[in-house]
Amino acid sequence: MSEDGRHRTRLHPCSLGLLGPGSKGVTWAVRLFILPPGCHLPIFRIPNRLLRLPRFQAMNVSDAVRRRRSIKRFTARPLDPEELAGLLELVVLAPNHRMTEPWRFVVLGPRAKRAWAEIKGESRAGRVDDAEVAEAIRRRTIEDIESLPGLIAFIQPLADAPDVREEDYATLYMGIQNLLLGAVDLGLGTHVKTGGELEGEGLREALGVGDGERVVALVQIGEPAELPAPKPRTAATHRTTWLP
Ligand SMILES: Cc1cc2nc3c(=O)[nH]c(=O)nc-3n(C[C@H](O)[C@H](O)[C@H](O)COP(=O)(O)O)c2cc1C
Secondary structure, eight states: OTEEEEOOOOOEEEEEEEEESSTTTEEEEEEEEEOEEEEEEEOOOGGGOEEEEEEEEEOHHHOOOOOOOOOOOOOOOOOOOHHHHHHHHHTTTTGGGGOOOOOOEOOOOHHHHHHHHHHHHHHHHHOOSSSSHHHHHHHHHHHHHHHEEEEEOOOEOOOOSSHHHHHHHHHHHHHHHHHHHHHHTTOOOOEEEEEEGGGGGHHHHHTTOOOTTEEEEEEEOOSSSSSSOOOOOGGGGGGGGOOO
């Protein structure tokens, strides 16, 4: 608030941030948060497609960690298969106890996406009593999933030993995080999806998941249509004990 009592709008010095989205990693979006004095949360968002600048510096890992968000809406820009293949090569570099390399990836094409879309659509519609509303939800879900630029299933081969199985699951998620951060560097957005339907026969069949394997995540990926504000987090300092 200014001295005369009016609410002043100003640019927060830290709010002129560079965010990575763009086409094939060659563009950047500049995001301007217009904040009232003292406010540290973005209250105004500009769709990144409106703000493209040439990329001029490499992103470091901490930047990528800070800039990553779960992206709900993607542009229609199709993904280059090489981009996806490159990101999957980051997954396999994750730390991996015993080098079990506990992963298999399925990149869903239009037919597989449609199969998943129908499974998810039925599932969501099934939770609603009103038939008309249920049908609208089913259709909307199918449309949303079919229009995703990229969808990758992460499959874990299930080791017999429970401790190895647990470590393998952890490793797979470390690999997934590599992909999420690599995507930020390419100007892409991601969203991890899990849930009961991943265990269902319908998806397993559509993806060719065998006995002794489990789908641990579906990752949606594409160029972000907008960059959501970061979700508030409790600072690590509140959760840290430093022992002497
Ligand atoms: C293991 C895991 C499973 C998730 N499953 C879902 C999901 O099924 N549906 C969903 O909308 N988001 C899912 N998410 C995304 C989280 O909801 C999201 O990360 C969280 O809201 C924090 O937002 P941020 O990623 O933008 O920081 C999942 C994330 C993780 C790590």
